[in-house]
Amino acid sequence: MLEAIVFYIFSAVMVAAAVMVIFARNPVHSVLFLILCFFNAAGLFVLMGAEFLAMILVVVYVGAVAVLFLFVVMMLDVDFVALREGYAKYLPVGAAVGVVLAAELVFVLAPWAFSASVPEAIAIPIPDPGQIHNTRALGLVLYDDYAYVFQASGLILLVAMVGAIVLTLREREGVKRQSIARQVARTRAEGTETVAVKSRQGVDV
Amino acid sequence: MGNILLTGAIEIGKILLVVVPLLVSVAMLTYFERKVIGAIQLRKGPNVVGPFGLLQPFADALKLLTKETIVPTGANRVVFMMAPMLTLLLSLVAWAVIPFGYGLVLADINVGVLYLFAISSLGVYGIIMAGWASNSKYAFLGAMRSAAQMVSYEVSIGFVIITVLLCVGSLNLSDIVMAQKTVWFAIPLFPMFVIFFVSALAETNRSPFDLPEGESEIVAGYFVEYSSMSFAMFFLGEYAAMILMSGMTTILFLGGWLPPFDMAPFNWIPGLVWFALKTAACLFVFLWVRATMPRYRYDQLMRLGWKVFLPFSLFWVVLTAGVLVYTGWIPR
Numbered sequence: 001m002l003e004a005i006v007f008y009i010f011s012a013v014m015v016a017a018a019v020m021v022i023f024a025r026n027p028v029h030s031v032l033f034l035i036l037c038f039f040n041a042a043g044l045f046v047l048m049g050a051e052f053l054a055m056i057l058v059v060v061y062v063g064a065v066a067v068l069f070l071f072v073v074m075m076l077d078v079d080f081v082a083l084r085e086g087y088a089k090y091l092p093v094g095a096a097v098g099v100v101l102a103a104e105l106v107f108v109l110a111p112w113a114f115s116a117s118v119p120e121a122i123a124i125p126i127p128d129p130g131q132i133h134n135t136r137a138l139g140l141v142l143y144d145d146y147a148y149v150f151q152a153s154g155l156i157l158l159v160a161m162v163g164a165i166v167l168t169l170r171e172r173e174g175v176k177r178q179s180i181a182r183q184v185a186r187t188r189a190e191g192t193e194t195v196a197v198k199s200r201q202g203v204d205v
Numbered sequence: 206m207g208n209i210l211l212t213g214a215i216e217i218g219k220i221l222l223v224v225v226p227l228l229v230s231v232a233m234l235t236y237f238e239r240k241v242i243g244a245i246q247l248r249k250g251p252n253v254v255g256p257f258g259l260l261q262p263f264a265d266a267l268k269l270l271t272k273e274t275i276v277p278t279g280a281n282r283v284v285f286m287m288a289p290m291l292t293l294l295l296s297l298v299a300w301a302v303i304p305f306g307y308g309l310v311l312a313d314i315n316v317g318v319l320y321l322f323a324i325s326s327l328g329v330y331g332i333i334m335a336g337w338a339s340n341s342k343y344a345f346l347g348a349m350r351s352a353a354q355m356v357s358y359e360v361s362i363g364f365v366i367i368t369v370l371l372c373v374g375s376l377n378l379s380d381i382v383m384a385q386k387t388v389w390f391a392i393p394l395f396p397m398f399v400i401f402f403v404s405a406l407a408e409t410n411r412s413p414f415d416l417p418e419g420e421s422e423i424v425a426g427y428f429v430e431y432s433s434m435s436f437a438m439f440f441l442g443e444y445a446a447m448i449l450m451s452g453m454t455t456i457l458f459l460g461g462w463l464p465p466f467d468m469a470p471f472n473w474i475p476g477l478v479w480f481a482l483k484t485a486a487c488l489f490v491f492l493w494v495r496a497t498m499p500r501y502r503y504d505q506l507m508r509l510g511w512k513v514f515l516p517f518s519l520f521w522v523v524l525t526a527g528v529l530v531y532t533g534w535i536p537r
Contacts, residue, residue, distance in 0.1 A: 002209070028337060032284070035330070052376075055319035063326030067333070067356055071349070074337050133315050135376060178504070 007047055014040035027073045031066060038062045052135040219311055223300050231444045232262035238492050245496040272433040277340060280430065284338035289428075289435045292331030292442035299324040299449050304379045306462045306476035317378035318366055321453060325362075325408060328446060329355040332410075332417065332427045335439070339430040347426025350503065351410055351417030357510035358407040364518035365401040368394060368525050369457050374536030382461030384536075389465075391458040397521055398458045400514055402490070405450040407510065409443065411491055413498035414506055451487035452480075459483045 017037040024030045038061050045054035142150050195203050236251065236259065243250025251258035276282055302317040304310040314320060329352050336348020370376060372394070373384040391398045407414040418426040428439045455461055460483075462476030501509070529535040 026281075028281075028284075032334075051314060051316050052319070055316050055323050058323040059319065059326055063323060063329075063359070064356065067329055067352060070330075070333055071352060074333070074345075075349075135316060180508070 003047060007044070010040045010043040010047065014044070027076075028070070031070045031073050034069070035062055035066050038066065050134055052133075052138060220301075223311060224297060227297070227300060227445060227448070228441070230448060231441055232266065234444050234448065234488060235262045235265070235440075237488070238495075241489065241492040242496045245493070266437065269433055269437040274433040274435060275430075277430050279340035281338040281340065284334050285430075286435065288331050288335035288338060289431065289438035289442070291334065292328065293438045293445070295324055295327050295331065296442045296445035296449060302378055303449075303452050304382060304456070304461060305480050307379075309462075309477065310379065313377065313379055316376045318370065318376050318381065318457075321378075321449075322359075322363065322366060325446070325449070325453075326355075326359050328408075328442075331439075331442065335431070336427040339427070341430055343424045344427050344429050347417045347429075351427060354407055354410070354414065354416065354506065354510075357507060358404040358514070361400055361510065361514040361518045362404045362408065364515070364522050365397045365404070366457070368397050368518070368522050371522070371525050371529060372536070378456055378461075382456055382463060385460040385463060386467070389458060389460040389463075394458065394521075394525070397518065398454075400518055401457065402454055402487075404510075404514065405454060406491065406494065407506070409446045409450050409491075411447065412495045413501050415500060416503055416506060447488065447491055448484065451484045451491065454487050455480060455483040459487075 014037050017033045017040065020033040021030050021037065024033055038057060042054040042057045042062075045051070045057060197203055239261070240250040240258075251261035254260045254264045276285060299321055301311045302314055302320050304313070332351045332355075333348045336344045336346075336351075339345070369381065369390055372390065373381045375381065375384075406412075410417050416426075428436060431439060462480040464471035464474065464476075464479055
């Protein structure tokens with residue numbers, strides 16, 4: 001009873017926040033609504049007993065990805081009037097895409113049925129939550145059963161990261177950089193020099 | 206129905222039992238800070254209001270309460286008012302999973318450490334929202350600095366937490382404390398303890414990493430435009446976050462509520478007192494650092510986070526894992 005009420009609260013807020021992401025006039029408000037949406041998704045995970053996934057969702061998406069989103073959106077100098085200019089022009093195209101997607105969804109959902117193997121698949125892999133909590137269960141699946149696939153996906157992400165850095169890296173000339181190692185390694189002998197200055201002659205520096 | 210109401214009332218009572226002493230400790234921490242810094246600088250610190258100046262923080266709170274709340278004209282009102290509330294809220298909800306003694310915890314959840322990590326990584330939102338909603342250059346600059354800083358140091362905090370988890374084999378905070386029965390993790394994992402503490406300084410925006418506030422260049426950073434109670438909420442949130450980080454250090458490295466030696470005079474003292482003493486010791490170091498160190502330059506701060514702490518903590522994760530597997534000490 002209580003769980004059902006909490007479930008409906010979380011889902012209602014989540015759907016409302018998701019709608020507001022699209023309809024908010026200010027992009028910063030959109031991102032804030034997106035964060036609210038993530039939070040409620042995490043709440044739904046907790047309700048289902050998947051507390052590890054819930055926490056990871058908050059740490060990764062809310063704590064890191066959304067911060068960067070917010071960062072970029074705040075720094076961008078978006079002209080809201082210009083953004084709305086082409087609204088009428090693009091509306092038919094957008095509507096057409098939406099209608100096609102909706103029609104496809106209907107075609108998929110109308111003859112919806114579980115395949116014969118689904119009941120077996122549901123029955124097998126889930127251990128009793130009392131015996132093994134989901135952090136351990138996830139770890140067993142990721143690092144024991146699918147270790148190589150996991151490593152491969154890690155490599156793919158690494159390649160993507162290297163690619164992004166290579167694409168955006170540019171060497172600028174005339175930038176002064178501090179080299180801490182060189183500063184620390186400097187001795188008094190190379191840094192200073194004692195000169196006996198003769199009167200009215202000065203020194204060459 | 207009456208049953209639900211009763212359990213609800215009991216839970217609320219428990220929450221108040223945590224929150225009220227916490228808020229009092231925040232007040233006492235501001236007093237303690239001024240006294241410690243006063244002593245280090247050969248001054249007396251607050252000594253007028255109440256005996257030994259003990260009532261000074263309450264006088265300050267009253268003063269702030271009676272002041273006028275000013276919202277700048279160009280500010281985004283809703284976000285502007287939400288930011289301090291969020292900061293305070295986040296620093297309070299984290300205490301739900303902190304074990305004060307054996308079984309003395311509001312919610313003994315399985316993923317306690319992750320919960321703390323998640324909550325502390327959210328602290329940046331209060332600051333970014335405040336900086337953006339104030340519609341002021343100084344506030345915005347402070348918020349940007351703070352966001353970059355907190356995201357950078359979170360990575361090394363994550364690695365430190367992973368190292369501790371490798372030695373414990375559980376994400377539950379009570380399990381982490383109980384795993385330190387023989388030796389506190391501060392001894393075998395000493396370098397990680399240092400990294401965690403320095404990162405905690407950066408995460409809570411304390412000196413020497415208090416660039417987001419940097420009063421010499423950007424006035425007061427993200428809360429320039431705040432006054433009265435909204436300012437007080439930021440202040441409360443910041444100090445509660447300091448206490449929380451000290452509590453986390455205590456739990457992860459200093460054996461939580463466990464006495465230093467499990468023998469006669471030490472284990473007469475209840476665990477709660479040990480926990481409070483250790484947390485207070487960490488807090489003292491926070492203040493000591495503030496009174497001693499000059500502020501970091503921004504590029505040096507980023508260099509320390511990304512080029513020193515990150516590789517080093519990653520190396521220690523691999524080393525710890527290797528040692529644990531090689532010696533067969535890895536917990537099952």
